[in-house]
Amino acid sequence: MSLDITSLSRAANEARGLAIDAVHASKSGHLGLPLGCAEIAAVLYGHELKHNPDEPRWIGRDYFILSAGHGSMLLYAWLNLSGYDVTMDDIRAFRQLHSKTPGHPEYFETPGVECTTGPLGQGLGNAVGVAVAAKMAAARFNTPEHQIFDQHIICLAGDGCMQEGVSAEACAFAGHFGLDNLILIYDANAVTLDAMAAATQSEDTGKRFQAYGFDVQKVDGQDMVAFLRALKKAKARDNGKPQMIIAQTLIGKGIPEVAGTAKAHGEAGAKFADEARKNLALPEEHYFVSQETRDYFAKHKKALLRQYKRWEKMYRDWRAKHPDQAQLLDDAIDKKVPADLLSKVPAFPADAKIATRKAGSEALQPLAREMPFLISGSADLHGSTLNYIEGGEDFSRDNHKGRNIHFGIREHGMCAIMNGIGYHGVFRASGAT
Template structure:
């Protein structure tokens, strides 16, 4: 027994030092990167991947694999080394091309680029938040699909997190919710190396992390991260504690093995240097050969991969029996993993009467209540604004620590974490997530929204109280710059409907989009429901922008989104009374409009009509792309004010009369210039 234990220890040292050597060499060749964390956490990673993690390199996406999240994404060479040694499709040549153009080993892990990478990490704390979402997804799917004797959902979520991850506020929020919900199959290995870029963590970080997590309701332990047997015992203990998530603080030495850089900030974010790499390899017993990979290290990780393949095979056999025993559940399981909607999911979508003004947030709530029974994997919630966001479908119960059968999540006042958790729910697979808050608080979620767009995740955001139209709460809650800010994010579709009918279209677009997130931007105040029998287009909103109505021989175009479409329509009536014909264009989604053929775009906004006026209760300058230098913009280039919303619109000049003035000024200027 002692001999076997000694042999395991020897192989673990070889494997860990191989990972350290790869990290040193890759960072040195790139002359860029973070060698210290991979060198410090190599012993921990070898125990986790060699003994506990269940994975299959031949099928990195099989549903019941364990998930590993490197939240400390700057230490990505640790993950790349593991993936290479475990037999994922990441050859040594890619390790050698670390941080180079077109390589699969970029400077931080990127989802969808490198096989085995579960999420894009880098912004600290985001991976931690994703992991909470992934663990929540596992628990929810297990509740809904497992049956006695058929645990088809039974996997763990493991995280390596750094001091920086645990300093960032998003991790505090996410950890609090994970503890509240008792996500017992979430295990975080905390790289407690006490060093950041600035120097020792004591410069800015002195709380007792384990006490903090214990207060959140976590199971906590502390170990020497360079003692593999202690790490193994701590992981065994964490896996026995299924009622609480677990945090294992692993005391490590950053840059472990480097004679002059170990435990220094210089090991964090810069190459060790050629001479120091040489000295470190001597100390670790590694040959000086660059990118050295001994056969014993390969064999150590091959055995771990083989255990994962065997578990995958057993799972496949279990699932075949599950299909026979529960064919309806199996069909649903397969559909949700393919991202399919049922053919009749939109059969009972509501329609709205033109006689009854309705806030688009209320229309959104009606849509959700109609579709929820037909989309069984649609799960969402709100950042403590459920009655305001209208995000809880009628009769739907909330997820609770002791009951995961519901589909509604009370995220609490945790917008930062909500954004990352939504991404995690989506990354896990099998779930379509949505989350709601006020538009002004999208600022809190922006890093997560950006990452959803980068990863092409079909997350749905329900942002209500979209303008100065929310009224008395005043400028702290009235978004002004937020539409421009969200529209600036590549691959995010921002859909701001003019009325209840366009809101239905917005939800259709959001639910059928597969390659990125959609933000639904909705009013607090009631707006008229347009009588579309009298309008030029019925379903034009699906194209992002369309002609609502126009006069014969129109001379100007009015462009607007959301509630300001009604301001434009009222201005059109005033202009008609003066003999000035206009076209009114509703533009709920710029990004979708830009995807249309040029012929369509020019049919809506013909180049020959240079008299254009945009109307939106938000920052004006982005509209210049559509109105050109000759056009006018009736927008808002200051913060709002506290008053009844109609008064605020009047005082800040978002009115039909102001639009009329802008049209006339535009026409006069063009006439004076000879156009």
């Protein structure tokens, strides 16, 4: 299907309108990213992302992770347009207590949200963890004729995420371990909250990521054709390198009074809401979505469901031919453990002269034997923490079945990556430092 520029441009402006209305109504929030990245989201949700709004946790989906979680109205607007269970009433309740649309995305609250994000850089570390888990799952369950896990993990991050140390740790890990199922979209708008980004950074971020082992492309993030071309190229590369797309955008696009400035980052532009609506060719009606946009996404959803049904047919065939593996996968997703699991853990007398790390190691081994999807890792301290799973092999770019992960001296990255492994839903992650 060719890219429908007219329909997606209309949808992008209407998504901008939803963000403006929601932030204006709540008198708080962040407009810069939802306005600046609307074309990126249009290409993802309106054309290229493999997902199923009716089955948000479909195991064969692509993952979209908004690391810059403060820009949550980008996510909520496009989930609404795509047909997820995020209603216009939910959009109106943006940032309200107990709403489905909190100020920062929360995993357990909103269908279509893959990770709880907000602390800058953490979502990028989570995305690396999801990419690790997807590689592990593919290695354990895929067959030549059944690609159960064949997906990309797409992460949108901004300058703040790039500056955080946790993202550097996680991305160095991703490059070393060859996570070519990871696509990082860097929203390079040259702005941070206090000032223009040039006040605090002067590095060539693309070269830094090339040094980590990423393939790097640079595009105009508001040119949908150029962005789609870069995204397709990133998805097609199966070369042992994670992918980075540096998308240069205009923060706060649609509100000329603040666009391209640090004032656009937060809610400052909301006071120009009525004028902005005119600039975007939107009617006076607030929270407006045209019938043309609803029709476009209804049609696109049907195409997504056809894609899902093709996968489901293949999945049923795999289950019929590999019932033992299917049961293992079911148990892993359902987090089933043997009823007598705790009885496998050795008991220690109260006066035992044993270090807690040694006792932990002796408890870990029987648990790992009973729980085949328990993963362990260490930040360069397996010899001290003693949490190496015996017989579990090492995870590497050549062995995705390994259950022991060498994180290197990257404690913060390790924790964010472990959370990502957990978010994926198949494996249980543990680590020590």
